[in-house]
Amino acid sequence: MVSMSVFDLSGNGKSPLTSPCQLLGNSTLFGMPVWIKRDDLLHPVVSGNKFRKLKYPLLAIAKHCTETGRIPTLVTMGGIWSNHLHATAYVAAESGYKSIGLVRGNVAMNSAMLEDCRAQGMQIQFVERDTYRALRDIPHYWQNIVASGSDQFWFPEGGSDPAALHGVAELIAELPFIPDTILVACGTAATLAGLLAGLQGRSRVVGIAVLKNADYLHGEIARLLQEAGYPAHQNYQLITDFHHGGYAKVTPELRQFCHDFTEQSQVPIEPVYTGKVFYALRELIKSGYFQSDEKLVVLHTGGLQGARGMR
Template sequence: MLDFDFYSPEEEIVLPLYEECGIRVFVKRDDLIHPYISGNKWRKLKHPLEHARKENKSLLVTFGGAWSNHLLATACAGAKFGFRTYGFVRGDVVENPVLKLCQLFGMELHFVSREYYRDKKALFYTHFANSKDAYFIDEGGYGLLAAQGCSEVINELNGRYDHCFCACGTGTTLAGLAIGINNRQWPTTLHGVPILKGGGFIRDELTKLGVVNQAQIRLHLDYHFGGYAKTKPELIEFIKAFTRQTSLLIEPIYTGKLFYTVHHLIAQKQIARGSTVLVLHSGGLTGLLGTLNRF
C-alpha cells in the first residue's frame, strides 16, 4: 500500500437559495487531499500506482494536454512515491506554469501532434516496447483501477444522500461513484455533468467501466458552456459570486460547471424540497492558472 494519509471532509455550504428551497448541500472536499495530487486525480492514480509497484515498474508513462491536472498529479505522485515519470503532451511545444511544475517534479515531457496523440497505446509501444520498467496510465487516469479508487468515496461518507453530483471528463469518476452506490444499495440519484460538448458518450464509457445498472444515473448534457475549457460570461460571474459567498475555490473547466449545474437545478425546482445533496469537489484548481485572464 502507498503511504499517504489524506483529508477529505464533508462540508455544508449554506446559501439563501438553498435555504429558500429547503435543500441542504454538502461538498466532499477532495480538493483538500493534496495541493497537486488533488481530488479525483489521487483517487484515479492510487490503484494504478499500487499495481505498478507490485509489477516492479519504475517509470509511469501518461498523457495530457498542456494544462493537464492529470499530468501534474502524476508528476508529483511520481516524486512522492519514487517513480520516474514521462508525459506525452498533446499539441505544439509550449511553456506554461503547469508544465513547469511537472518538470520541477521530474517529469520528462514529449510533445506530439494531435494526430499521433489520438492513438495513445501506439505512442506508448513505439517508445517503450523494449522497456521492462514502463507502466502505461491512460489520459486522465481513465480505467478500471481508477474507477475502483473513485468508488471508495462512497465508503468514506458520514451518511446517505438523496443526490450526488460530479463533473465528468472521461466518465471514470462517475463510474466509480455508481459502483460505490450500487455496492451499498443506496437509492441515491447520481448526477453527472459532462464538461465536453456531446457528453452522451459517457453512457458507453460507464458500461466499459463496469457499471451494469445505470437507472439511478442522470446526465446533464447542457452545461458544457461550449465544450472543454470553454466558458461564457454567466459561468464566470457565477464562479466569482459563489467563491465570494462560500470561500470555496472553483474553476471554470470542471468544478465551476458542476456547481453552476447544481445551483441551476435547485433554482428550477428540479431537486425536491427536503433533499440532501452531495457535490464532489474533484480538485484540479491549478486549472485556474490558464483561465485567470477570463476573470
Template sequence: MNFSFQIYSPEEQIHDSKFEDKNISVYIKRDDKIHPFISGNKWRKLKYQLEEAKEQQINHLVTFGGAWSNHLLATAAAAAQFGFRATAYVRGEEIQNPVLDMCRLFGMNLLFVDRESYRNKEELFQRGHNPQTSYFIDEGGKSDLGMKGCAEIISELEQQYDHIFVASGTGTTVAGIQLGIAKNNLQTKVHSIPVLKGAEFLKNEFQSWNIDPKLITLHLDYHFSGYAKVKPDLIAFIKSFISSTGIMIEPTYTGKLLFGVYDLIEKEYFKPNSKILVIHTGGITGLLGHLQHFNR
C-alpha cells in the first residue's frame, strides 16, 4: 500500500510593509495544503509509522491526545483512508466536541481516561492491547520515524533561507527540520516557537535524539500562558493576519508562531536582507475550540 500523497506544499511570500521597512523577506511553506485533515506535520509524523505498522502486518493504531487534538483527527482520517482500525485514549473527562465527532465519523474508538492515568501512555497501551496486533503511536506522533518524515521538508524547498521557524509541542518537527538541515549541509538557522509554558525541557529532548540543542534556537516568550491559552493581543493578531493574507491560522500553534516571527522582526532581531521561512504545520481545526474568542 502506498502511503504517499501527491505533496502540495508551496512556498509563498508574505507581503507586509513592516517587512519592507526592515528589508526582510518572509515566506511560508503551506504544509496545511497537503490534506484537509491529515495536514502539515501531522501527515509527516504519521507517514513512516503507518508504513512500519503495515510492514509488521498490524492493522490497529493506538494513539493519545487531548479533546481538541489535531493529531487524533489526523490519525483517525489516515486510519480510515489506509485501511486501519484506530483507538485513541483521550485525556480528561468524557466530552463531545466537533473534533471528536469527526474522529468518530472516521471510525476511531475513543477511550476517555483521567489525567493521572494518561501520564503513563505505555502502561495504558500494554494493559489494553497486544503489541503484536496493535501499533503504538505516541501523543502528537512523537517518534524517530516522525522526525524522519519532518526532515523531508528541507529536501522539498525551492530556495534557501537564512532562518526557518516552526511551532513546537513535542519538538519532533523542529528536530526533524534540524536533521534535514544537517543532511543537506545547509547553514540555515533553525528556530522553535514553543507553545508550552516552561519549554526548556525541549533541550533535553533534542539531546536524547543526539541533536545539539545549541543548533536550535528556542524563543520561549510566545506561549501566551501555556498550551491552548490565548490572550486578546494574540486573537487580534490572528484576525489581522488572516484578513490581510488569506491564510488561515489558529491560536494553538500557527498563530503563536507567526506572532513571534512578526514580533522578532519588529524588534530587529534579524539582519537586513534576511530571508525567513515559516512552516505552516496545518491543524486548522484547532480554531474550533477557540471560536468564542473571535466573536467578541
C-alpha cells in the first residue's frame, strides 16, 4: 500500500510531486541527445499523464465536497487494462470517495488491473461494445447506464476532460529549458493539447498516435483547446503511421524494441504508449525528421502497470 498523498485536495491543490527531466544516458541509442521528462516517476500508481490529467477535475470535485459536506462518486470508463481506471480508483480511495468503472467487456473477463481497482473499492460494471461507443460519443450517456445518485461526477475515457489540460500544461514550467520539440503518445490527444496550452505557442509538439485512423484527433485537439479556454494552437504535428496495427496491438518487433530499449537505457517503457513513441523516435531520427542540434524532450507518460497485460 502506497501512503504518499497524490494531491492536497483539502488545501491549495499543490502536489509534492514533480518529476525529473533526464538526458538519456546512452546516446548511441539514438545518435542525438534526447531528454526524457520522467512523469512515470511521479507516483507509484498515479503516474504519468494520469496525475496531470486528474488534478484539476479532482480539485473542482474536492471544492464541491467541502462546500456540500457530501461524499462524491467518481464515474468513468475504460478497458480491462486502463491506466486511467487504475489511477482513478486509487485517488478515489485515497480521498475517501466512491468510484464506479464502466468497463468494456463482460463478467467473464478479469485482469490484474481490475483486481487492483476492486481492491480500492471501485465498483466495476461491464458494458458491451455498442454501449461503450455511445459512452464515448454521446455526452451524458453514462447517466443511462449508472444507477442515479447524488454527487456523481463523470470523467470521460482516458480522463480527457477539458479541465485535464490545465494539469498537463503545468509540466512545461518544470522543464529545465524550453525544448524545440516535445514528443508524446496520443490516445485521445488531451495530453498533447495540454502541452500546447503550456507552451503558449512556443516550440512544437509531435504526437505519435497509438491507434489506427487517428486523423480525427486534429478535431479533438481543437475542441479540447477551445473548451478548456486556450487559443487554437497549431504548433504540432500528428504522426499516424506508428500504431503497429492499432490500439494495444503489438508486433514482435515492437516488443523486442521495448525490451532492448529498457535494458540499454534503464528507462522502463511498455508497448501500448511509450514503446510506440520511442520506436517512432528512432525511425524519425533515422529519416532525418529532426535537426541534429534540435533540443528534444520525450514525455514519459507512465502507464507501466498496463504492461502486465502484454506479457
